[in-house]
Amino acid sequence: MKNRVYTIGEALIDFIPNEIGVSLKDVVGFKRVMGGAPSNVAIAVSKLKGNSTFISKVGEDAFGSYIIDKLKEFKVDTSWVYKTNKAKTGLAFVSLKDDGQRDFSFYRNPSADMLLSEEEVEDINLKQGDILHFCSVDLIDAPVKKAHKRLIEKALKTKTLISFDPNVRLPLWESSKSCLDAIREFVPYAHILKISDEELNFITGIEDNEQAIKSLFIGNVEWVIYTLGSKGSLIVTKDNKRFEFPGFDVNACDTTGAGDAFVGALLFKLLAKSMNILSLKNIIEEDLKEIFRFCNAYAALTTTKNGAVDAMHTMEETIEFMENLS
Template sequence: MFDIVSLAEAVIDFSMCGKGPMGNPAFEMNPGGAGCNVALPNALLGGKSACLGLVGKDMFGDHIIRRLKELNINTDGMRQTGRSTTRLSFVSIDEEGDRQFDFVKGSGMKPTLSEEDIDFSIIAQGKVFLTEYCHEYKTMGAETIFKAIRYAKDHGAKFGMDFNYRPNVFADDQEGIAYLKEILEYADYVKVSENEMAMLTGLNEDEYERGAKAILAMDKEAVFVTMGPGGSYFATKDGDCGFVEAFKVKAVDTTGCGDAFFGTALHYMTRENPLPMAEIVRRANAYGALCALKPGAFDAMPTKEELETFLAEHK
């Protein structure tokens, strides 16, 4: 049994890391991808996570699978194919640690993902199922994602959705948002940023309390609105809700911080005796803050010991 099963398209993020010997911008090959990033905190904090999907038969796919195994992620359903290259992106980072992604067109396998590419027996073993949307939403890959979500729900899993919207990735943004809302209908647990909340609800970004409750009213069990250094707000179907302050850190790279937050929240929510939600969100905020202290995604995720030390120092 797995706490989290993620149908993930792992990505190599080429992140800015200064300048090379010729004085040109240099980029480091960092493994990442939202689906894998969310599964990682659970594994690092002592839970069981599995990632399945496709990467290329290339040096990038080799590196991703090797790192996932080193980080205690089950990769039995992560397959390599020569159909295309592993999905690649280049990440620029500003002085505040905020990043912008430029995805390499033609890389990645999500649009061609088929049922034959997925080990459904692994999905059936998960408490929570995660998947990313497909940018090319009128494709076989998009249909396959819906089939996987329905399969997971039919087998008793909760569906966790990190909206994770990227501007300008859809040929038609309005149609793309409609597609994301269609996936949202299946979600039990939802994580959105304040701008994604505004996009979904039509409210202002500072109306996070109303926004969270509006999404919760869409028959959800728990909703999280993350606002980076502005803190986080949560609302649950049991009526528990509240704002939790962020931990102040000097961000180096915010890649994966939202994923780290959601993965941490899901880890504690899937324990046999869950902590109070306010404490779960406090720990998720801490884990996301620690993730911002290092570049990259996989390699920035802290260990359980690092999280506990940080929390002890910031009571």
């Protein structure tokens, strides 16, 4: 598979609690794990034997070195991960509720990823058949936002598929309005837009889900993928086709990284099928069923272990899981 998924944005350290069902202020001990949605997606693609490149900046500190080591361990290309002494690697402290849901507290003001510049992505050569993926955390008013815009310009010029998962994290923004403005600014650039059930009404401002999804078809958007956690996922196409795919019933212990696992599985499948902008428009229902059954399974399986990247499974493990449920 010569084509490649490029992800751009934050990589940070998640501190996961040793206890479940305890509020963050009462957690006594944490386990250090690598996090950050774009880096998680790159690792998911690589674990499934796809080619992935992560684009970011980390601090010249122990946490930055750990992130680069982990990316290399998972065979993600780190050619475009820079180091800086002008800021530290970002940190996130997480608490886990009994149902696997999370609360976050972030330390990144600024963090190294925010300092990635447009000049540092200038020599990245995207091509048709590749996929560029980004999220909203690094769309803040910082150099990294310009880096995103420059890479998106290059992707549009080369007809590279563009994927956007807003992955809303309001504690990282000065206000909910600044987060919303940034997301709405970047939605029209994407060919594929992934929205969770928790984000749809916030991003669109529309209470009715059907109308809210329809409102997202602006600019380049061809697919809106609406994820519903354990209930599965829904895809709506620009020409108003609608397909629902059920989830998988598992004993979830930690939902950290499940959305990233879903996106990673999706981008891997699109890469494997050599999808481009035209084939997004013409994909047949049988192919959609095969793709989204796999994505739902991969995301569900991720919730059965703690952490994000360490909970992501191989292709063989995912196929075995799906076969056992058939």
